Every structure is written in C-alpha cells, then in structure tokens.
Amino acid sequence: MSNILVIGEHTEGKVKKVTFELASKASELAAKLGGQAEVVFVGASPQNAAELGSYGAKKVYVLQNVKLEKYNTEGFTKVITDLIGETKPTVVLGTASPFGRDLCPRLAARLGAGLASDCTNLDIQDGKLLATRPLFSGKAFVDVKFESSLQMATSRPNSFVASVVAAGVSAEVVAKDSDPGNLRAVMKEIVKGQSDKVDLTEASKIVSGGRAMKAPENFKILQELADVIGATVGASRAAVDSGYAPHDMQVGQTGKVVNPNLYIACGISGAIQHLAGMRTSKVIVAINKDPEAPLFQKADYGIVGDLFQIVPLLTQEFKRALAE
C-alpha cells in the first residue's frame, strides 16, 4: 500500500488553504501509486478537519498532547515519526512555510528520507515521487529523483489548486494522544504581527509598491485596492530600503518568494532580484510611469501611467465590476 501522508497546517481553529491544496494533490498522486492520501495535524484539531475528505483525504490524524500546543521542532518530529512508523506511508508531503521548512528537513534526517524543498510541481514517475523545484532564486529548475524508499517534499503555497474530488464526503478523523517526551527549546511566546491578512508567501493575489510610492502613508492606496480584490500588499526592496515599508513586506531574492495567481506591481522597475521573488506569478500586471521599466518585458498586462492616478481608478473600477 503506497500511501501519502500530508503534514497539515491550521490557524485559528481552521484548516489552512495550503493544506486543502496539498490534500488535493496528494490524492491525485496517491491514486497513481494505488494508495490513499492521509493528513496529520499536531496540536489542536481544526474544526473543519473532516472537510479534507471532499478534497481527497481518506483519513485525518490529530496528534494531541498538552506539550504540543505550541510548535516545537523536536516534539513534532518525534510524534510524526512515531505515526509514520505505524502507518508506513511511502511519501510524506508538507508545505514550504516557515513551519514546514523547519520541520521537514529534521524529519527527513531522522527517517533517512530524501527531501525536495519548496517544490513547484510534484508527479509520480516509475512508482516514485518526482519533484520539480527552482534553483538560483528561480533562474533554473530541476527535477529531483529519490534514492531513498521514503520520499519527502515540501511544496510552495499556491502551486496546486484545492479541488473538490468528492463533494460532501467527510474524512475519518482519528485523534491520538501523542506524548513527545521531554522537550528542549520550548517556545516562550508568539509576538503577533499586526497583519491578520494572508501572508505574502501564501497569497493568491498581491499588490506591490516600489520606490515610486515615495512615503509609507502612500501604501494606503495599495491597501484599498488589495481590500477590494482580496489581495495582500507587498513591497520591493527599494521601497523597504527607503523606509516606506517594513522588511516582512519585501518581495524578492532577499525577501519573500511569492507564488500568486495575480501580481500587480505599482511603480516597480523590475530588477532581476525582484523578479526572483515573483517570477512564478501566473499573471503579472505592471503599472509604471517609465515605459522602459524592465518589468513591462515580463508583464502580461502593462499600463504606462502614474500609479497615484491609476491605482485609485483601478480600485473604483473593481468595486463597480465586482458589485455587478
């Protein structure tokens, strides 16, 4: 039986979009292996865990223990390793989030599994996982083949579509008490950022501002557009270095790598290092006063104009169009 185990993520009691995406993909891959997709959550059980059944997951394990309420690398590694020992999947998948990228390499090392990180595609070839991932900040791509019997990968958010494969079907949710033993490196606290919006790395729509924004207050006009279309606001390195936006809004080689369906770049020239952070966006829109801005060469749609004029018009027009 060649099952695929997905390491799920949840926030505020609900399963995250990235886990629905990965469950759908795992279900598709598991079918090629003659097995089934299963999901594991550590810590609390998300209220809508059973909904993963509609996305192709047959079972959802919830590994619970008071010591697992906060993330702990070694604690989570232990209990997931124990589960893998019992359920024996051949493939284990996670999301390339700060959580997944911290946990999965440790798991892989403990289990002697090959790991491909931050993949943009997954497939099965010759009965084994074939993972596609970027190198050199996206300037090249490779396929990763596995020598190990247990194969692991983390995928970039929004690489797969969360598809309902069996509407209304509930997954079997199995809660287990899982004691991780004595923990080291215990988390003292989480300092929450002001953003309760979707993180840039998981956003399916992004509106980004460059040096042309001229002041932090001006990002308000991007936020207004973002609110209307359901996007997260980002910034170029030039904007961050000029003090117009905080570092955690930076998209680019030395900032965040994003993978949205729509990327609207306002007053961003399109330096190679910025491109490195958003080049896999499905649709790129460039708005810039300078017709020679390099980003126009990579954008699907471009408007040569003053963002301070164009962006508010765009916000108005979207409001009107979406209200129809």
Place this chain on the structure above:
Amino acid sequence: MKIGVLLKQVPDTETKIRIKSDASGIETDGIKYIVNPYDEFAVEEALKTKEKAGGGEVVVMSLGPARVVDVLRTGLAMGADRGIHIDDAGLSLDSFVTAKILANVAQKESFDLIFCGKQAIDDDASQVVQMVAEFLNISQVLLVEKFELGADKKSATVARRVGGGSKEVYTLEFPVILGADKGLNTPRYASLPGIMKAKTKPLAVLKATDLVGEAKPKTISVNFRLPPERKAGKILQGEPEQVVKELVKLLREEAKVI
C-alpha cells in the same frame, strides 16, 4: 565559548545561469563566487557573541572544492580565529550527505553554538542546518532575526520570523544551531589589518571522503533547465479611465484571475 560557523560559497547573485548541454548541471566557467549572503550574518553574530562573552573561539567551516578557501579567508579576515576546509573531491553530495559530513566535524569540535545562514542562495533548499541539528542531536532555530546571549553564557533568547509579521521567541540551552536571517545584524567589513592577519590564521584541510562514513545521497537532481520564458504581454493604450476599465475586463474575462 566555542562557536562554529558553517559557510557556503555560492555563485554571485548577478550570475547569468547557463545550462550544460546534457542538462546535468550548470556551466561554471566564468562564475564569480561569493560568501552566501545569509552566512555573513552568521559570521557577524558569532563574532559579536564572542565579544559579548568576553572571549572564546570562532571557527569557520566550509565544504567544497579548493576555491572555498576564499570564503574561509573572508571569515578569518572578519575576525574568526580558525578555519576548516573540508575538501569534497570524489563525492556526490546532496543535503543529507553534506549534513552528515559537517556534523561529523562539528561533533569533534564540540561547539557550544553553531551559526549558519538560513539557506544557501544557490540551491535555496534550507535543509542542511536542520539535518546537522538532527545528526548532532541538538536544537535548531531557523529564520533568526534576534539573538541575545544569556547571562550564564550557556543559553540564549532567540526570535524567529514566522510570516504575517509574527515572531516566535525561544529560550535555548546550548549547544544549539541557528539559521540567520537578514536583519539579524549588520555584517562588518573585513579591515585591511584583518585581511593581512587572516593569511596566517590556522586553516586545516580535511577530506570529505574520510568523514562521510556510509552516507549516500538520498536525492539526485536531473534535467536542469531554464525557466519558461516570460514574454512581454500587452501594454494597454488610452486614457486612464479607459485603460483601467480594459484591464479589469481582461483580468476577469481573459486571465480569469479575479
């Protein structure tokens, strides 16, 4: 206090990547190599910690061919005390094997603290730090943006970035390994006296083949290729109100992203 720093030598960020004709890798001739940018934050934090602790030793290590001695010299010029070059001749590497080798060396050194960059900008894998942690059986924290040495010099409080502007704060007992992120500090430039001194600081050369044991690569990367070419699309012409209307229509009906 003994502090280790894992350094990687990577192609410069401006490098134009060319693929070998047999797709087995990239063309390396003419590439300018640099210290992995995230590793610079690691060296700096190691030096600052040694200074705060009032003494100790900072050891920089790097796995790779002869040219990686350059990154070790940079670390020594910044102020590290000793360097270790692990020559990788004769081995196929993946993250697993790399981590095994580095962990073997680190084990013998018995570091209190190991600083690394959060990821290398060539493969962007961000796997080796975590795997070294597992092989050494020590705790790990990645994406470190703040590090404060404890008064007992055997512990630290560390803040880690987790997205959405949020941070997780950990208190850690040594030994521990940390993956530095941008913003942790401002790396010092190597001074001219520093560069001169670096030439005579101890630099040991080890062979990776002596340190790999039974470890073999768990993954192979094949079919290297350039990304699909992104062609220029359409530049919408007309008055602002018109182009905006047209863009919204295209995004909804043609691109179907809203």
